[in-house]
Amino acid sequence: MSDQTGKQLSKEEKDARFEAELLPVLDPLYNFAYRLTLDEDDANDLVQETYLKAYRFFDYFEQGTNAKAWLFRILKNSFINEFRKKSKQPAKVDYSEVEGYYNTDDVEGESGVASTTDMRTESVQDLIGDEVASALNALPVDFRTVIILCDLEGFTYEEMAKILDIPIGTVRSRLHRARNSLKEKLEKYAKSMGYNS
Amino acid sequence: MESKFTEAYPKAPDETRQADCEKVSGMLDLMIDGEASSEEQTFFNHHIEECVSCFENHQKQKLLKGLVTGHLKRVIVPKSLVQSIKARIQETL
Known part of the structure; x- marks a missing residue:
């Protein structure tokens, strides 16, 4: 054997x-x-x-x-x-080139959704999921990637380093920036759900 | 609040406390991802028992991770995909 x-x-x-x-x-x-x-x-x-x-x-x-x-x-x-x-997708460039642009909150166009929707538990769950998805999808692909690998798939930093071919230190800093970015996008929404600071 | 800190760290000047807060803030991801060593965990947990703002930051970071882990919907794999994969593999042999 x-x-x-x-x-x-x-x-x-x-x-x-x-x-x-x-x-x-x-x-x-x-x-x-x-x-x-x-x-x-x-x-x-x-x-x-x-x-x-x-x-x-x-x-x-x-x-x-x-x-x-x-x-x-x-x-x-x-x-x-x-x-x-596929050069037709110029939006998906490396995050270091675009991260400066992600301090604005112009992606959150649908701010009225939470307050006007029927608040049955299931639809609230769906709503949170949708909100998280749209915030995540609005992140640069490198940021999205580390969040998916870490939070959705549960990979360790070491595994992520191997998957992405980058040092663990880079995994950590990228994850940190990615979460800050995601936090900004979700903050407004989180407040509307009562998770304010 | 000030007096509490003074009790907990009688000899620690403001800079030390601030340095601890900075250290803890840099460890938030390690903690929520289960990547901190046991020494780091001890330091972290001790600090957030004494420091409300670091405690709150930890809660927020956990919440953020929880939103992705617990609420992001998984997409359903198309039923035909396994067959397509197998077919393509046999084709290219």
Whole structure:
């Protein structure tokens, strides 16, 4: 069983392992893709491409290692490459170039929503979710990414550093800035919900 | 409020207290993400017992994380996606 080195898997073995170890990550992976692209079709393509690459390189994947982090890394890199090709999306530049612009609160156009909507519990929950989603979607993609990885998927800083290929210190500072940015966008809303300071 | 601080840190001058607040503020993310070492946790928890504004900042930071963790809706994976993935893999072999 300890054939870790010169492993030559049969196609059946490979397919079985691929399905058992990588396909269970489909749900978080699709969610990540969707939060990056903000488009269902793009997310679909990105996930397919990620699995295709993962299959191609599956021989290099060591059983029992962090499949989720590995797939997230592939997807993130595919996204960057894909996005560089699609020059029609100039809005998605590196956060350092745009973060200065995010101090304004011009994104919060729908400020009247909370007060005019029926306050049944379920719709309030939906409302909070919608508000969080729109605040998050308005962040630069690098900020959005660290928040998704950390708060939605529960990756550790070390895993995030590996997925994003940046030092842990950068993970920390980026996360810090991302949260400040998100906080600003949500503050107005939070106050309307009674979470004022 | 002033006197409370003085009791807790009889020998600590204002600058020390301020430095502690700054240190704690820089640790907020580590704490809410469960990345702080046990030493850091002890320092942090001790400080927020004595300092109301740091305590409040910690609450707010937890709330912020909770909004994403607890309220951001997950999107549903299209049913056809698994089949598409498998089909594309077989195609490209």
